[in-house]
Amino acid sequence: MSTLFPHLKVVFPNGRSEIYRLEEEIDFNPVGYRVLVPLKSSQRGATAIVVKKFLAKPSEATPRIDSFPDRFPVINPVALEVLKNNLLEYLTTLGESVFKLIPTWADWYQETFAVAVEKDPQGLPSGVLKIFAKLKKRGRIEYEKLKKEFDPKILRLLEEHRLIKIETRWVAPKVEEEFFKPATTDMEEVLRRIKRARAQRKEEVLKVISLFEELGRPLERDELLRLGISSPTLRYMEEKGLLKRVTYSLPPFRGELLKSPRGVYSPINPPSRWELRNLPLEERIETLLRMGEWVISQGGDFLVLVPELELIEEFYPRLSEVFGDRAVVYAETLLQKEKIKNWFKSAEDYGKIFITTPRWLFAPLKNPLAVYVEDEGHPSYKMFQSPYFNLKRLAFEYAKLVGAKLIVSSEPPSVEQFLISKTFEVRSKETKPQRVLLEGKNPFEDGILIQYLRREGKHLILTPKKGYSNLYCQRCGVLLECPRCEVYLAYNFNFVECPVCGFKAEKTECPRCGEGTKSFGYGIERVKETVKSLIPEGDFTFSTHPPQRGEFDSVAVLFADSILSIPDFRKGEEFYRYLIKAQNRTKKGGLFLLHTLQSHHHAVVSLLKGDSSLFYLKELEFRKLLEFPPFSRLYLVAINLEEENEQLALKIFNRLKEALKFTSAQVEFSKAPTFRLREKYRYQILVKLPLKLEDRELQKISKVLRGLKISYRRARVIPNPRSLV
Known part of the structure; x- marks a missing residue:
């Protein structure tokens, strides 16, 4: 009889899943753990998350796990069950979902480096000596980069003669991070300093300022690059004193770990489902502190979800003042090493309060006894990128699965919360x-x-x-619009600005006739x-x-x-x-x-x-x-085109309508309410489904919509959109 060996099913960020084997039994449940594994398709390795453990006959064709880099799971194992229940409706895979709901620092990768064995070789051609000079200076160089600069045949020859060696290493994330923030918010001063810059540079500078105003927080360099800002513009803004580099963290608490609550507030054992309606912020925080006393006295964990950084900065100092290091915060503005430390601190085996933003609701808490959802109607509970989860709904399901108390605050209740408010005890003011x-x-x-x-x-x-007003041209009888969007420009003293795309310009004359304009309407x-x-x-x-x-x-x-x-x-x-x-x-x-x-x-x-x-x-x-x-499940198919092309949009619509012909789906086509936005022409298709659907029909519709995403690069399919704009 063959011996059975432990095997693991793992998932990757691209949605794929694979089976790997362990050489020996392990003494913990690996579900939710991060593992480092070799890839079948290449010589490099990747990070994966374990979703299942089982016993099977060993096979040499099944690759081995490289290692478990962590003491704790990187995601709460119960989260995997919550996600599995929502994959069909949100048109996603378990791998994609998991990696969107764990921090990016958890996604390690494997890199191959070249290292010089012989530091000062003699008698080699000058072209080959350049390789050693480069390696001596840098210590090690990524092998793929070296192959682009030098002949791969020479590199292989050097490796065969043991003059260089090739090493494969896991590359961990940085532990230090810097952020950018504006050095001045005075727009007149900004315009003065960039007066001599070329038009494109001015435009990018104003876009950067607009991003800081819109997001209201420091931004990482990589984040700014992803948003379309060039490196030369960032250097230019630093030289002009418009940007400064900072390290940013929330207020630290340096007290000892508290073994029990201080008893500052009398504990509240909350009802199993409790809504705090229209309570002032101070009263909500005090109620939270009293619930925290109860949770920690029971040896459990308290998950506190707060939709805005501004609110975390209100809640966290109060929590840490009472509970010391048992109050653990996770926010994007922490230093990288603090993020890693606090994420895994949430899994430690003692009661704590873990406060974070909605996206990180699946931190690996050991024993969650209560889940608090602050301001449940806030738009931040809806993800604005794939897989577009409603994070509030996931939090509700998570609390139910782990048997935790569910507390929500509302000001006022959302329409969805009003519908289910009879299932909550309500405390209102x-x-x-x-x-x-x-x-x-x-x-x-x-x-x-x-x-x-x-x-x-x-x-x-x-x-x-925002701003001062709109601008109106009496001669043309129109309000000034953004040249990139069908949106009225906001006048703000010395410049006009698009409230949507961030376009800014100093000219306030009508672009049609060149005449002066007058203020129309009232901004703040x-x-x-x-x-x-x-x-x-x-x-x-x-x-x-x-x-x-x-x-x-x-x-x-x-x-x-x-x-x-x-x-x-x-x-x-x-x-x-x-x-x-x-x-x-x-x-x-x-x-x-x-x-x-x-x-x-x-x-x-x-x-x-x-x-x-x-x-x-x-x-x-x-x-x-x-x-x-x-009263329905809604899917928005957003089609964004470089040029106005209703024929192509209708082609997509007709294909979708034909594919859903024998289902209960209603399919409607129109131009988007704001047709031109950020220099894109926008069409939309609404797919409405009944709330009650047989699994077989939902599977068919989900397959069609996922196929549409793959076939048309310009079409995004958004389940249950927060907005149609």
Whole structure:
């Protein structure tokens, strides 16, 4: 009888899976572990993740595992089950999914190097001596690079005569990283320093500044290169004092590891499913601390998902102050060595609180007893790149599979959360300010708004649109548009800017006729200028978004209807979310001012009456009528072309419609709401499926949609898109 040996099934980033064998039994469950393996297709090795262990007869044709580089799994083994349940709907593979949800530093690779054995060879031709001079200077050189510079036959000859040797090594990630951040945010100063640069360089510099404004965090060099910024531009910006290199980390805590909670807060054993609705930030953090006391007293782990770095910087110092090194943070802005240390620290066998952004929800926690989802309606819970997972949904499934308590905060609940809110215990806090509706095109004209703002106290003024205004050409009768997009340019004092693609220019004349233009509409800068000119001494805070914390005697939302101009089925929900967040910044008994031309919109009616159910019932009625989520599965096929070519887009549509002819799918074709964007012409196909589908039909539809992705390079298939824009 043949002896059975342990074998492992592993997956790779490209979606492939392979079987490898172990030479001997191991004393741990390897599922979720990272392994280094030789590739069958080449002499190089690669990183893979173990997804299954089984016993089988050994075969020389089955390659061996090289090594396990870690003490702990790199991904929680339960995550693999969650992902398997979602592969079909999200048109992906287990390998692709796993590697998108673990950090990039985990993907090691194998490299072959040439090393000189004889340091100072004698009697060799000068051309060959150049090879040794290069190796002596560098120590070792990647063999593939050396072959491009020198004759491979000579290199093989040197290897045969043992003058050089070829070594294969695993290349680990860097442990030090530098970030770039702007050295100045004064746009006038930026324009002054690049005044003599050529047009293309100016354009790239302004794009870099725009990226920092949009993302609101330091950026790595590689990230900037991936976003289309050239190395010479980065060097130029450093020389001009526009960029500086920094190392960035969240506030460290240098205390000893705490063996038990301090008991600063009385523990809360939360319900199995708990929603914290419209609670102020400080109250949410205090509740989190009390739940943390309970989780750690039970010897378990607490997974805390926070959608923004700004919020991590609010939560983490408070957690570390109470729980010491039991509070572990993982964020993209940490140094690489801190990322690696903290990722594997999450797997240590003691209770801890692991706080991170949604993408890293599958860190290898040993014993998760509770999962907290902060601001569950935030767009960051939807991945914007393949495989486009809804990470909130994965978190819910993960909590269920591991038997953890599930706590969510909402401000206000998303439409999806409202539908399932009966399955949660809800703790809510209602803000009931004095609400005043301001109608009319311009709230500054009749003086009523200014009368309210003259009152004593702190005032928050919100306007969603960035910049000063749009620009209008009276001669042509049009608003100025971005030359790359069908989007109105925002005027910002000395330049105009596209709010979508980041295009910037100093000229404010009409490109059609060359005439001067005038301001049209109100952005936050024009609102600020107007209010300050009328009330110079007031205590005002101006913003395009409601802040995370703070209470104000009055909150004024002006020109918010611009949110409703977005051609998207979620615009009503986004509008309502904005209004509720703004209202919640009002002090008890304070004043909430809303300027709108859409006073009959269900979001406005619901807010003014103080009855949230009015909004949700009307919004659900609208979604059901048009068969949009949450009443259907939706796939967006986004076709982006270099030139306007409706014939090609229709060809893709007709092929898809024919392939889905005998299924329950509805297939609709149109130009994208913003047809031209970033110099691409955009068409879209919507595929709507019933929520309840037999597995066989879903498999057929999934196969067709995946085939479409492969056949047409310009077509992206996005499952359950957050937006159609």
